[in-house]
Amino acid sequence: xxxxxxxLEFAVxxxxxxxxxxxxxxxxxxxxxxxxxxxxxxxxxxPCLKSLLAAGLVSEQVDAPVALGKRSRIVYxxxxxxxxxxxxxxxxxxxxxxxxxxFGVHFAFFGRTDAQTRLRxxxxxxxxxxERVDGFRAALARSRERVDxxxxxxxxxxxxxxxxxxxxxxxxxxxxxxxxxxxxxxxxIEPPEKEHP
Amino acid sequence: xxxxxxxLEFAVxxxxxxxxxxxxxxxxxxxxxxxxxxxxxxxxxxPCLKSLLAAGLVSEQVDAPVALGKRSRIVYxxxxxxxxxxxxxxxxxxxxxxxxxxFGVHFAFFGRTDAQTRLRxxxxxxxxxxERVDGFRAALARSRERVDxxxxxxxxxxxxxxxxxxxxxxxxxxxxxxxxxxxxxxxxIEPPEKEHP
DNA sequence: GTTAGCATGTAAGGAGTTACATGATTTT
DNA sequence: AAAATCATGTAACTCCTTACATGCTAAC
Numbered sequence: 001x002x003x004x005x006x007x008l009e010f011a012v013x014x015x016x017x018x019x020x021x022x023x024x025x026x027x028x029x030x031x032x033x034x035x036x037x038x039x040x041x042x043x044x045x046x047p048c049l050k051s052l053l054a055a056g057l058v059s060e061q062v063d064a065p066v067a068l069g070k071r072s073r074i075v076y077x078x079x080x081x082x083x084x085x086x087x088x089x090x091x092x093x094x095x096x097x098x099x100x101x102x103f104g105v106h107f108a109f110f111g112r113t114d115a116q117t118r119l120r121x122x123x124x125x126x127x128x129x130x131e132r133v134d135g136f137r138a139a140l141a142r143s144r145e146r147v148d149x150x151x152x153x154x155x156x157x158x159x160x161x162x163x164x165x166x167x168x169x170x171x172x173x174x175x176x177x178x179x180x181x182x183x184x185x186x187x188x189i190e191p192p193e194k195e196h197p
Numbered sequence: 198x199x200x201x202x203x204x205l206e207f208a209v210x211x212x213x214x215x216x217x218x219x220x221x222x223x224x225x226x227x228x229x230x231x232x233x234x235x236x237x238x239x240x241x242x243x244p245c246l247k248s249l250l251a252a253g254l255v256s257e258q259v260d261a262p263v264a265l266g267k268r269s270r271i272v273y274x275x276x277x278x279x280x281x282x283x284x285x286x287x288x289x290x291x292x293x294x295x296x297x298x299x300f301g302v303h304f305a306f307f308g309r310t311d312a313q314t315r316l317r318x319x320x321x322x323x324x325x326x327x328e329r330v331d332g333f334r335a336a337l338a339r340s341r342e343r344v345d346x347x348x349x350x351x352x353x354x355x356x357x358x359x360x361x362x363x364x365x366x367x368x369x370x371x372x373x374x375x376x377x378x379x380x381x382x383x384x385x386i387e388p389p390e391k392e393h394p
Numbered sequence: 395g396t397t398a399g400c401a402t403g404t405a406a407g408g409a410g411t412t413a414c415a416t417g418a419t420t421t422t
Numbered sequence: 423a424a425a426a427t428c429a430t431g432t433a434a435c436t437c438c439t440t441a442c443a444t445g446c447t448a449a450c
């Protein structure tokens with residue numbers, strides 16, 4: 001296995017799982033779906049597609065130009081092995097799904113993730129961030145008075161950002177738990193309430 | 198110029214500007230000061246120090262072991278050129294000081310940054326993030342209904358995070374402006390109010 | 395007695411970007 | 423007439439991490 005990035009590979013498989021696509025469109029969707037988390041350039045996407053092809057997880061099909069003068073496009077599609085592999089990745093709930101790199105992608109595909117796995121990932125992520133909160137608080141307590149106002153403001157803001165992240169995860173976890181009790185409304189998720197009404 | 202990272206180089210110069218230090222301690226301070234923004238390992242710090250030494254921005258002084266059995270430490274110190282270079286970096290207020298990479302370090306050294314430069318950096322950073330807000334909002338409007346609840350939640354949360362960042366910057370900018378009117382209290386900065394009282 | 399901290403370094407490699415190459419089409 | 427969008431790719435390069443090498447001390 002070529003060991004390309006994991007994140008990119010996972011994301012590509014996930015998008016191709018929705019529909020076959022060519023590289024150019026894949027990249028747009030990629031950066032739209034992952035949004036804030038990550039952006040990829042062609043320089044990493046195309047080589048990744050090649051390695052997925054070599055690994056037999058996707059197959060390519062060269063389409064004739066759609067319109068005259070258009071370049072011919074290479075449409076990629078998941079193979080049976082590719083689907084299997086993606087399903088296996090979806091089931092992962094270890095540290096690789098909790099950390100900064102992995103969490104975004106895993107969350108982006110929560111719609112196709114098992115309920116138990118979702119809960120485990122959310123909880124893992126939360127406790128990871130809680131550790132970070134503790135670290136920040138300790139550092140703040142230590143520096144307090146020792147550093148200038150700006151450094152203090154930076155640390156304080158950093159701390160509050162992570163705390164906010166933890167609250168968000170807690171809400172999501174509660175939603176998941178509630179949904180487990182009453183499995184009628186499966187696809188309902190937090191109504192778009194504003195944080196600051 | 199070896200062109201090592203900029204961020205790391207800048208941060209190292211800034212810390213050595215406070216006091217001479219050896220590598221090991223430098224790294225601790227680095228990761229404490231930059232906190233949430235970035236973490237560096239020895240594998241990048243030591244080579245960076247070597248290149249700063251080669252560039253004549255720092256000088257080294259081998260201290261005899263402090264206590265018996267302790268390894269001898271190499272204390273680094275800014276040279277005159279190093280101080281000059283650091284001052285020049287502090288004065289930078291272009292895009293390199295606004296983007297994700299650079300803003301953290303520049304802000305961490307705001308205590309030694311000129312008031313005008315501070316304001317320019319804060320405003321540059323804010324407008325950069327406002328662009329990002331617009332992008333997210335457009336993407337959200339487009340996807341609305343087209344994606345599943347989780348993806349929506351992810352995008353919404355991403356948007357709110359950036360909006361929050363913008364509000365924070367706006368407060369800092371107001372503080373700077375106020376301080377410019379009444380330059381008596383120069384080192385006062387936002388009293389540690391909690392966001393959610 | 396083994397883990398953590400102090401202290402300095404290097405080599406290999408991973409993960410990705412930038413810049414380039416190519417070329418038609420639509421928008422400004 | 424220039425710039426953006428579509429479309430695919432590659433090569434060089436950057437920046438940083440991991441793992442290793444070394445060795446002593448203090449704490450658990």
